[in-house]
Amino acid sequence: MEKVDLSNIRPYGDRLNDGMVELSFTFPIPPSAEAKEAARKYVEQLGFKEANVVWMEGMGEAFTFFVVYAKSEKAIDMRTVRVPKIKYPIMDYKTLTAFMERVLTRPLVVVGACTGSDAHTVGIDAIFNMKGYNMDYGLERYPLFKAINLRAQVDNRDLVKKAVELGADAILVSQIVTQRNVHVENLKELKRIIERTKGLKPHLIKIVGGPRIDHAFARKIGFDAGFGPGTLPSHVASYIVHEYLRRVKRAPKGRATGGLCRG
Numbered sequence: 001m002e003k004v005d006l007s008n009i010r011p012y013g014d015r016l017n018d019g020m021v022e023l024s025f026t027f028p029i030p031p032s033a034e035a036k037e038a039a040r041k042y043v044e045q046l047g048f049k050e051a052n053v054v055w056m057e058g059m060g061e062a063f064t065f066f067v068v069y070a071k072s073e074k075a076i077d078m079r080t081v082r083v084p085k086i087k088y089p090i091m092d093y094k095t096l097t098a099f100m101e102r103v104l105t106r107p108l109v110v111v112g113a114c115t116g117s118d119a120h121t122v123g124i125d126a127i128f129n130m131k132g133y134n135m136d137y138g139l140e141r142y143p144l145f146k147a148i149n150l151r152a153q154v155d156n157r158d159l160v161k162k163a164v165e166l167g168a169d170a171i172l173v174s175q176i177v178t179q180r181n182v183h184v185e186n187l188k189e190l191k192r193i194i195e196r197t198k199g200l201k202p203h204l205i206k207i208v209g210g211p212r213i214d215h216a217f218a219r220k221i222g223f224d225a226g227f228g229p230g231t232l233p234s235h236v237a238s239y240i241v242h243e244y245l246r247r248v249k250r251a252p253k254g255r256a257t258g259g260l261c262r263g
């Protein structure tokens with residue numbers, strides 16, 4: 001393959017830098033030849049060239065779903081791209097457990113929930129569940145975590161109340177539904193409640209996760225760390241332990257088994 005020029009990255013279709021992209025979207029009209037042509041014209045209005053509707057399918061009576069191939073002439077200079085990342089060593093379950101036994105004098109208390117109206121439990125369970133997720137044990141499995149998962153549709157006040165009651169070292173909130181930025185309002189509310197609540201540990205680590213969450217977003221909204229799709233429980237466990245040590249006492253050196261977390 002030809003050498004990639006990092007200052008000029010364009011989408012790859014079947015040749016380097018051909019700029020081919022695939023877009024999918026829905027129009028609130030039934031399928032027809034006119035609907036198909038409207039989708040093609042719409043994509044060209046977005047600035048793409050050579051738009052070609054390769055799939056059109058009715059969704060219910062009043063909607064149509066399209067897949068369109070088109071060419072973009074835009075390029076991105078990779079050298080200008082910066083993404084905030086959480087920097088800490090990722091340890092696997094066994095290594096981290098041994099590390100925790102060596103450096104901690106008591107179990108760390110972590111309380112988690114999917115809060116607000118959000119009913120999705122699978123994400124928060126993936127991080128907490130004893131059986132684990134994707135061959136990686138959840139926080140409940142670690143002998144030196146006291147891990148409490150309140151599950152979904154939990155009121156922010158109840159999550160914070162539980163954190164006070166148990167003397168939590170970390171609070172973990174899952175936000176899956178992001179329609180109309182409902183997660184932003186919910187997280188801002190949680191942040192306000194945390195700020196106003198007495199009795200929380202001064203070093204409380206505030207973590208948010210979900211499919212549309214990243215570290216930059218979490219920091220912007222006042223949380224300490226954000227974890228997105230593909231997060232494994234050991235990523236979160238490693239972060240909590242290292243961040244706790246950083247905040248409470250100097251972290252001794254541990255042997256990391258992975259790279260730095262993607263955040």
Ligand code: B12
Nearest residue numbers: 118119120121122123172174177178179209210211230231
């Ligand atoms: C299963 C599911 C449901 C189930 C949930 C069952 C349950 N007990 O959880 C049911 C049927 C109830 C449901 C309902 C709804 N759903 Co739904 N659902 C899904 C689905 C198919 C899978 C979600 C899932 O389980 N993923 C697997 C887990 C493991 O992945 P994850 O959540 O991303 O979690 C990982 C990371 O994000 C991260 N993570 C997540 N949370 C946390 C927390 C912390 C602290 C950390 C560190 C990490 C972390 O770690 C996890 C492991 O890697 C998704 C589509 C999809 N394919 O993702 C839609 C989806 C999430 N649902 C969606 C919607 C819109 C809804 C409804 C509003 C639909 C409706 N109109 O009624 C309702 C909402 C109800 C409500 N009040 O919340 C949308 C959300 C769109 C958006 N951007 O807001 C999606 C994306 C579908 C879509 N494409 O439209 N849903």
